Amino acid sequence: MRLQGRAHKFGNDINTDYIISGKYKFKTLDMNELAKHVMEDLDPDFYQKIRPGDFIVAGTNFGCGSSREQAPLVIKHARIGAVLAKSFARIFFRNAINTGLPVVECDTDQIEAGDEIVLDLAAGVCENRTRGVTIPVKPLPEVMLRILQDGGLAAHFKKHGGFNFG
Template sequence: MKLEGKAWKFGDDISTDHIAPGRLFHLRSNLEELAKHVLEDADAEFPKKVQKGDFVVAGRNFGLGSSREHAPRIIKIAGVSAVLAKSFARIFFRNAINVGLPVLICDTDKIDVGDTLEVDLEKGVVLNKSKNLTLTFSPLPKAMLNILNDGGLSSHIKKHGDFKLE
């Protein structure tokens, strides 16, 4: 499973409030509309300029804060193919996999805004095409890849039945 797109760079401690601004709480039942504001409190230009297939690239502790499942969901709705970060808040990581959004733990220091990336989820490789640089990450377990390939946990269970992860 290979993904390709442009990098959007964010720093450390990007919270679920940065991802899904709390002032827009009333849009929780309209995720398509809420996705038009994804990460705007961290970068006002991001929701206007992000393209299908692009990557969110961040530092440490991405997704900290409340366990709102709509945070990773609106990142996915906005067209982001994966989030790469040095570390993730545990609940955000799990919610992201459950909604079918790949989240990859890797060193993001050598990725800059606008770099073109190619990510191989199975091999655990990030090719920074802009810098001709290869980065690695621990490949996701087969069970997680199966969930992602099926579009998230709900779709996976509908397809295979309860708790059949392989």
């Protein structure tokens, strides 16, 4: 799986309420509508700035907070290609994989806002084309790569009639 887009950089401890504010989560279940408000507490114009395939890049502990699946789903419905961070809250990480949102751990200090990025999940590398550096990413287990390739856990079950990792 190879993804390409621009970096949109955020800091450490980006909690799920920053990803999608609680004031919206209880008004609608329409993920496309919620996606219009992704990251708006940190950057009110974020949704207007992003193009399909762009990346959210962050520091440590991305996705901390609640265990609701809305946060990774909203990011995915905003057409973000992947989230790159130094570390993730573990429940967010699993929810992201299960909903089909690629998330990878890497040294994000070598990425700045606006950088052109190519992420190769299978090879385990992130190429920052703007800065001419290749950043290793923590490899995802084969089972997670298959779930992502199928579009998430529910899509994987529909495609294979259950778990199929052999």
